[in-house]
Amino acid sequence: DIQMTQSPSSLSASIGDRVTITCRASQSIRSYLNWYQQKPGKAPKLLIYATSSLQSGVPSRFSGSGSMTDFTLSISSLQPEDFATYYCQQTYSVPITFGQGTRLEIK
Amino acid sequence: EVQLVESGGGLVQPGGSLRLSCAASGFTFSSFWMGWVRQAPGKGLEWVANIKEDGSERYYVDSVKGRFTISRDNADRSLSLQMNSLRADDTAVYYCARVHILTTISDWNFDLWGRGTLVTVSS
Numbered sequence: 368d369i370q371m372t373q374s375p376s377s378l379s380a381s382i383g384d385r386v387t388i389t390c391r392a393s394q395s396i397r398s399y400l401n402w403y404q405q406k407p408g409k410a411p412k413l414l415i416y417a418t419s420s421l422q423s424g425v426p427s428r429f430s431g432s433g434s435m436t437d438f439t440l441s442i443s444s445l446q447p448e449d450f451a452t453y454y455c456q457q458t459y460s461v462p463i464t465f466g467q468g469t470r471l472e473i474k
Numbered sequence: 475e476v477q478l479v480e481s482g483g484g485l486v487q488p489g490g491s492l493r494l495s496c497a498a499s500g501f502t503f504s505s506f507w508m509g510w511v512r513q514a515p516g517k518g519l520e521w522v523a524n525i526k527e528d529g530s531e532r533y534y535v536d537s538v539k540g541r542f543t544i545s546r547d548n549a550d551r552s553l554s555l556q557m558n559s560l561r562a563d564d565t566a567v568y569y570c571a572r573v574h575i576l577t578t579i580s581d582w583n584f585d586l587w588g589r590g591t592l593v594t595v596s597s
Contacts, residue, residue, distance in 0.1 A: 395536075397580075399581055401583040401584075405519075409589075410569055410587035410590055411519060411569070411584070411587055413585050415585055416574075416576070416583040416585075417576060417581060417583075418556040423507075454519050456519075456521075456583075456584075458581070458582050458583065459580050460580070462521060462526070462533075462534075462535045462536065465518055465520065465521065466518070469519050
């Protein structure tokens with residue numbers, strides 16, 4: 368199974384900050400990496416697919432990059448609605464696996 | 475409106491069975507792979523199973539193989555998850571999700587999610 372490891376597990380930041388979340392795969396997953404945002408009590412929401420493509424309706428302050436085993440999600444200028452938990456997901460091979468999540472909190 | 479609505483969750487004893495359903499609307503259900511993802515209380519996301527458009531291919535996480543069965547009824551626009559031999563560690567919110575395939579069988583994402591249904595396995 369491909370293990371997905373996110374860092375950090377939690378992060379405190381202020382409105383307007385730029386933040387970066389990292390996701391590392393235990394083996395190459397090419398570019399088959401997605402990012403989801405989840406708010407408490409809500410379903411996950413797709414943010415970024417195929418490493419760097421922005422899902423329709425998602426603000427352009429979100430961006431993704433990387434390849435093979437190392438990937439990042441960046442938020443250029445944090446807004447109040449961005450405080451949530453973020454998950455990466457690999458779809459390269461079954462079983463499909465998610466990272467453990469990164470909780471982004473207000474400082 | 476494009477949406478997925480899960481139902482069927484509840485409290486069940488260890489060793490028991492439960493059948494979850496997901497009603498799809500607002501899109502051509504028969505044209506999409508579908509899947510189930512679960513989330514134990516306070517924990518992260520775990521993929522459970524996917525099923526092809528016509529039901530001819532199904533994939534499962536190892537921990538549910540032989541106990542859970544994913545199925546679909548395209549005429550009824552519904553997805554199901556039959557869960558047998560339930561264990562305490564199956565306790566979770568179960569989400570139904572639509573698979574959006576981009577190019578290849580590996581190039582996809584879950585682009586539409588239901589609100590989830592809670593399954594609690596406890597005596």
